[in-house]
Amino acid sequence: MTVTLERGRVRLLLMCGLERQALARVLHRLEAHPFDAFSLATGAHLHACLGDPTAAQRLLERLVRQHPERADGWFNLGYVCESLGLLSASEAAFRRAIAIDPRLDRAWYGLSLSLIAQQRLDEALQALRKNTELQPMSPYGWYQMARVQLDRQAPDEAEKIIHHLRGFEPRVAAQLERETGLGTARA
Template sequence: MVYGSRFSNPSQSINFLSLLRPTLCLLIATLFAGPAPSWSQTPDQAADFSQAIEAMRGGRLDEAAAGFAAVVKHQPNFAEGHFNLGLVDEELGKYDDAVASLHKALELKPRLRGANLFLGICEFRLNHLDAAAAAVQRETAAYPKDGTAWMWLGVVRLSQDRAEEAAEALDKAAKLKPDDQNILYHRGRAHLLVSKNSYAKMFKLDENSWLVHRVLAQANAEADRHVLNTAV
């Protein structure tokens, strides 16, 4: 897994998306755990909404998409309906459609939890990194204790080659969710890049500095230790 210029099209990285899929599924389950939002509805419309949610939970995404589309057609000011349609379109890989639905949800309810996060994820998969960062930052500002949002901010910053900002975001994510392996993986990667960039700048400033020689000596010692451990 690579980032930034080494990760030019996030939407095509199957391994990357597979790594984060469990986190997304958990977040979706959390968002759907509570009762359905209150809204002006007929019994048939309420039933359609509930059936669409059950279809999404059951992985019947086309059925869920049709259900949520019908809901928002009859209730165009129902923010949660647009949000859920956006989630389904994200799962189906229809990222442009998802972005449109999520924007509509946020227009109707700016602090709708998860909407900016999934908007950022969709923008990320479209390789719109600045838009992705802006959306996820809005989520972390509104919900600063959401470890998943901080993780995604770190992931986006890595893709922007902004390793120090990525490390800062992922440190916050790790404090909130210390046992999350996805967060630990990305956090480790971010700090490795910070270290690499720092040493590269040292070498550029003065390649003959004693500190540069010390870093090289430490690197050689670590390499020798790795060889010995492998041999054993």
């Protein structure tokens, strides 16, 4: 059976909401083709969706070992490690993804979350600045940056971010105002 046909079957199962059956097909394919990057990535994704992040981690570790040039594999490994509380491994994976593709904005964001969890706020702020430089209209990086500025005892900087968010994401700005009590005087 051709690779394209098998991938199509997996996609069809996923469209029908049959994740377990799709995972079974992917794992069966991996027995015959242990280096197939698509199957490794898809299997990891399905394990994570089905609530088994440890199995997802194992497949992603295989993926990056066999295909170390794949920034997406390193990013996904970082994400899964972060969800498991493996912050050093998460940080290392995000940094590897960034080394491969410095424009991978979500890797900068993931790195910032890992650094925040480790209370390394100055480094997290640098990663968030890079994230918002690459994705200036995404509120997630700006939101986290405001929170980091507050944790760094810089409420004026957090308020500037809230003001900036009002220009393109007023709901997120309002949420930050409610959570922090900042910015409400100027609204």
